[in-house]
Amino acid sequence: MLLVYTHQISPRVRYVFKHICSRILGVEIDFTTKIEKFIAHGSLKMSYTKQQLGNEFFIKSHDMMFEQGLSDIEVHVQDWDNTKGFFSIGDKGGLPFDIFASSFYLLSRYEEYLPHVKDEYGRFTATQSLAYKHDFLHQPVVDIWAYKFKEALQKQFPDFEFPTRNYCIKPIIDVPSAYDYKLKGIMRTIGGTIKDLFQLRFRSLYLRFMVLLGFKHDPYDTFKYIINRQKSSEFKFLFFFLIGDYSTYDKGINPNKKSFVSLIKHVADYCNVGLKTSFFAIDNIDVLKKEKNRMEDILNNPLQSSRQSFSKLNLPESYRNLIDLEIKEDYTMGYVNHIGFRAGSCTPFFFYDLDYEIQTPLKICSYQLMDYALLKNKSLLDKKKVLNETIREIKQVNGEFVAVFHNYTFSELERWDGFKELFNIILDSANES
Incomplete structure (x- = not known):
């Protein structure tokens, strides 16, 4: 167990230490404000405060970790070996940066609460982010920092054995419309x-x-192919079906159609199924509740997972609505047109509500890649190169690769030529050393 001495055990400190130490490094953690207890602890320990107590492992804490709400924080990003770092603490600590404050800044999505320009769908874009502006969007920096922290601790505590974790994948199949032509109704x-x-x-x-x-076969009806790929994979695919009402933004299948309901039930026999919320359900809890109940009636099980239409998030309201309806996991965090790590981590984390200063029970599974982002690369060879670079980044920290593909991605449409091969590269990556 790692014992952390700090002058104040704030919710922010507890939250970010749990993510880095428990979820990434697999180490149990406890906190104390009593120097006597800290001195008496005979195993892994460190201090996280303003001044070093003696010659213990020490990281100087940033003021942000003991504040409430938002403040005007200066962020100076600097090079750090093969990655980046910010919130520098000089050479007096065990690391040159306060990785806990930096990680909190990224995981809490602090910058998304600050004034920014939204796109036409009302989304925070990759180009607005600190990671994009300073060229570290392509790296899971929170996980990289965690492993640097582990390495530094091991030098001071060489007898302590850290557990290991394994790289894994979570394939997401997004279904905004199950069919291109079928079940669309007479008027459509x-x-x-x-x-x-x-x-x-x-x-x-x-x-x-x-x-x-x-x-002829409907071009979007690729479910037989996907289910066959699921049968040969040890990792469960997660489908998100749109069952909201027809609107300007959402043009799915009428959820009252028996054939569509049968399809969802059939897929659920082999894969996990969640709710792709409609565009107007994102900010309207009544619409969201209706769609949740509709999906639960189809699955005959409580809904566990959601994914917002168009990957749109309005923080903190979007996540609070999911929490109020007791949805456990969300897969919206990511960028549609850019590959990378929106929250800086490839380890699932819990949503921290900056207004209420609490860790919520909603688990955020941030995706690193959507099929649309690969379309930027014209040749299949370039697509493979970019994909393999992302896999390599995640493997280096034994993280979880969450990739979002759509049902029509596996069609014979020219635009998606070669994407079956790219999907297979992801599935096979879990079996490669």
Whole structure:
């Protein structure tokens, strides 16, 4: 057990130490404000305060870790070996930076509460982030810092044996619409036909009627392929089905259609299933509750996981609504058009509410890659290179790779050519040393 002496055991201190020590390094942790207890402890220990007590392992604490609410914090990012660091504490401590304050800043998404420019969907974008501006978005810096901390501790406590953890994957299949042409209803089918005619999309028009007449397979119906891949993988896939009402933003299948309900039940026999909340459910708890109840009626089980439409988050309201409805996990944290680590970590963490200064029970599983981000790379070779670089970064810290693909990603549509191979690279990465 690691004993931490600090002058004040604040909620922020407790939260971030638990993430770094317990979740990443697998070490039990306890805190004390009593010097006598600290001195008497015969195993792993450190002080996290303003002044070093003696010659113990020491990291000088940043004032932010004992504050409440938001303040105007100066962040100066500096090079640190092959990564970056901020909140420098000089050479008096066991590390040159207060990695706990830095990690808290990233995990709490402190910067997303500060004034920023949103995109057309009302989202915080990657280009606004500290990580993007200082070129460390591609690294799980919180996990890297944790391993630097572990290395420094081992020098002072060479007899202590740290547990090991293994790299793992969590494939996400996002389903905004299960079918491209099927189960769309008469009015939407007529509307789609007229649109194809006006835009001279004769191939789409032909395919639409071939699918509706049963002569061709719906291009978005890739569920048989995905389930077959699940059968050969030790890691459970997690599907997110949109079952919200039709709107400007969400154009899924009517959840009252028996064939659609049967599909969700069939997928749930092999994979885990969560709720992809509709765009208007993000800020409206009544709509969210209706969609949650609808999914629970289909699954005959309490809903465990959610993912917000368009990866949109309004902090802290979006997460508070999920907590109020007792949803356990969320998979929205990430960037649609950029590969990287939005919260700086590839280890699931709990949402910290900066307004109430508490760690909540909502687990945040931040995704590092969405299929759309790979489209930036024109050749399949470039896509593979970027993908393998991300896998390598996560493997170096034995983290969890969360990748979001869509059901239509596995179709024969030209845009998604080669993506089955990319998905297989992710699945195979867990079996490679």
